[in-house]
Amino acid sequence: MKQNKYDDENFFSAYEKMPRSINGLESAGEWHVLKALLPELRDKSILDLGCGFGWHCRYAREQQARAVIGVDISEKMLQKAREKTDDPLISYIRMPIEDINFSDEQFDVVISSLAFHYVKSFEVICKKVYKYLKPGGSFVFSVEHPIFTSRDEQDWYYDEKGDRLHWAVDNYQSEGIRETTFLTENVIKYHRTFSTYLNDLIDAGFTIKAVKEPEPSEEMLESIPEMKDELRRPMFLIISAQK
Amino acid sequence: MKQNKYDDENFFSAYEKMPRSINGLESAGEWHVLKALLPELRDKSILDLGCGFGWHCRYAREQQARAVIGVDISEKMLQKAREKTDDPLISYIRMPIEDINFSDEQFDVVISSLAFHYVKSFEVICKKVYKYLKPGGSFVFSVEHPIFTSRDEQDWYYDEKGDRLHWAVDNYQSEGIRETTFLTENVIKYHRTFSTYLNDLIDAGFTIKAVKEPEPSEEMLESIPEMKDELRRPMFLIISAQK
Numbered sequence: 207m208k209q210n211k212y213d214d215e216n217f218f219s220a221y222e223k224m225p226r227s228i229n230g231l232e233s234a235g236e237w238h239v240l241k242a243l244l245p246e247l248r249d250k251s252i253l254d255l256g257c258g259f260g261w262h263c264r265y266a267r268e269q270q271a272r273a274v275i276g277v278d279i280s281e282k283m284l285q286k287a288r289e290k291t292d293d294p295l296i297s298y299i300r301m302p303i304e305d306i307n308f309s310d311e312q313f314d315v316v317i318s319s320l321a322f323h324y325v326k327s328f329e330v331i332c333k334k335v336y337k338y339l340k341p342g343g344s345f346v347f348s349v350e351h352p353i354f355t356s357r358d359e360q361d362w363y364y365d366e367k368g369d370r371l372h373w374a375v376d377n378y379q380s381e382g383i384r385e386t387t388f389l390t391e392n393v394i395k396y397h398r399t400f401s402t403y404l405n406d407l408i409d410a411g412f413t414i415k416a417v418k419e420p421e422p423s424e425e426m427l428e429s430i431p432e433m434k435d436e437l438r439r440p441m442f443l444i445i446s447a448q449k
Numbered sequence: 450m451k452q453n454k455y456d457d458e459n460f461f462s463a464y465e466k467m468p469r470s471i472n473g474l475e476s477a478g479e480w481h482v483l484k485a486l487l488p489e490l491r492d493k494s495i496l497d498l499g500c501g502f503g504w505h506c507r508y509a510r511e512q513q514a515r516a517v518i519g520v521d522i523s524e525k526m527l528q529k530a531r532e533k534t535d536d537p538l539i540s541y542i543r544m545p546i547e548d549i550n551f552s553d554e555q556f557d558v559v560i561s562s563l564a565f566h567y568v569k570s571f572e573v574i575c576k577k578v579y580k581y582l583k584p585g586g587s588f589v590f591s592v593e594h595p596i597f598t599s600r601d602e603q604d605w606y607y608d609e610k611g612d613r614l615h616w617a618v619d620n621y622q623s624e625g626i627r628e629t630t631f632l633t634e635n636v637i638k639y640h641r642t643f644s645t646y647l648n649d650l651i652d653a654g655f656t657i658k659a660v661k662e663p664e665p666s667e668e669m670l671e672s673i674p675e676m677k678d679e680l681r682r683p684m685f686l687i688i689s690a691q692k
Contacts, residue, residue: 353596353618356682363606363615372606374615375596379664379680399683400643404660414657417647421622437622439599440642 208302209324209394212258212280220389222286230261235433236348236442239420240319243446245344247271250314253338255303255331255347256321260287263296266317275308277301304330308338318347320442323355323395328403332410339449345412346447351419351440352378355397360386362435373439403445412447419443451545452567452637455501455523463632465529473504478676479591479685482663483562486689488587490514493557496581498546498574498590499564503530506539509560518551520544547573551581561590563685566598566638571646575653582692588655589690594662594683595621598640603629605678616682646688655690662686 211217225233231241247269254262257276266274274296278284284298299306303318303325316335322328335345354360356378362370381402384395404414419440422433454460468476474484490512497505500519509517517539521527527541542549546561546568559578565571578588597603599621605613624645627638647657662683665676 353621357615363617372600372617372619373621374606375618375682376615377680378596378616378682379662399662401660401662404647404657408657408659414647414651416651417644419622419642419644437620439618439621 208279208304208326210279211324211393212278212283214390217390217393218280218282224389226261227259230259231265234319235422235426235436236420236444238423239418240346240348240444243346243416243418243444244317245315245346247315251312253277253306253308253313253316253335255306255316255318255335256324257287257298258283258319258321260284260290260296260298262317262319263287263298264291264293266315267291267293267296271295273297275299277303277306279303304334306334306338310337311340311343312338314340314343316343316345316347320348320350322347323350323398326396328398329406329410332406332412336410336412336449341449343449344415344446345407345449346445348420348442348444349403350395351443352398352400352403353439354441355384355395358384358386360384360388360395370435370438400443403443407445407447412449415446415448417443417445451522451547451569453522454567454633454636455521455526457633460633460636461523461525467632469504470502473502474508477562478665478669478679479663479687481666482661483589483591483687484508486589486659486661486687487560488558488589490558494555496520496549496551496556496559496578498549498559498561498578499567500530500541501526501562501564503527503533503539503541505560505562506530506541507534507536509558510534510536510539514538516540518542520546520549522546547577549577549581553580554583554586555581557583557586559586559588559590563591563593565590566593566641569639571641572649572653575649575655579653579655579692584692586692587658587689588650588692589687591663591685591687592646593638594686595641595643595646596682597684598627598638601627601629603627603631603638613678613681643686646686650688650690655692658689658691660686660688 231237252266252274254276263274263276363374474480495509495517497519506517506519519541522545606617
């Protein structure tokens, strides 16, 4: 059963208010790192898995991508994405990521931003992406970091005064469902270990090109004081792999 | 300045009493995972970095390795290693790991067990190992996991009753010295992020073949009840890479 939280009224309305939902990529603390790992997109055929409001799809077209397909499970997300552009070279498909079905070797680049921790099997994704990528093609994606997702709470551990004492890790080796709170309650995420993310890619045939645990940019660290806590534990994991 | 803790009387005498020091590889919770990643060793030329009592060197010879060199900074460790075998095809060299200097493409396999978290620059190690390995050669090593090494305390967080509440992570992005307690006080280790371990290998030219965060074997989980806590956070990271 695939949770489609982004079509839940309350969740969607909270998500809409996030800085990254309003201002797009430049408000996403990890975007500068993901962007730096992307290959040249000009004249390339791009697939964006879990495209949400379509920020990455539009970015790809700004870089002169030849054609872009965005996939998302949420109709509300895709409605917004469609409102934001009438570019005929971007197509949106409503579908759970794990159900995608394209022609072999159709894409040059597959992107995904913060979507795979909502998907039960990363192994299935890796096998499909490998099949649909051209030889030499790139697979670049971000997920919530295994250190971040290990506990249901997915939160700091606080002292009596409410200060952040440290980040708590537990149940690390027990992969699977985490019933957590993100914007609203009862959000289902899937915890996976670091080694599973890497070995599933390798076993599907990919070569690992780079692994990043992004820190906020200097600008963000200066302008948003709380951002310095992001240096205390990694929130995101970004991997670049090649077929 | 390179700390040589294993030549410290008190530290060495505590280390000598550990199960893995007395009983060897089968008493090391992660050995079954490291072993499974090793290539066929028969007729191969092997280098063991941070060889300690020489358990892995002797294992390689049991597998019919052609020649084995063990490197360790500690004279006390090498004395023990020499006492344990008179095999003329195992040579021991006393030297800090980061100072090694061999012929290009001399080795088929480079092994290291729980040594690199004592070394300041992993980048230097990767470059040297790459140089000294034959094309196609394997580099298989274990280190303490970045989740384990992030705080000086390198310990669980306990409740008032003294029970293990969870594992605490902090200062993750701040790589470098951790002044910690292992067997005795004032042991210097170096914390590195997961991404640094992988990117240093990739940047040196290696292909990542497998990444493991070992769990204790079924036998250990059954015979030693406390071992189940090892499933709550990873203690070791094992990587297999190929030139």
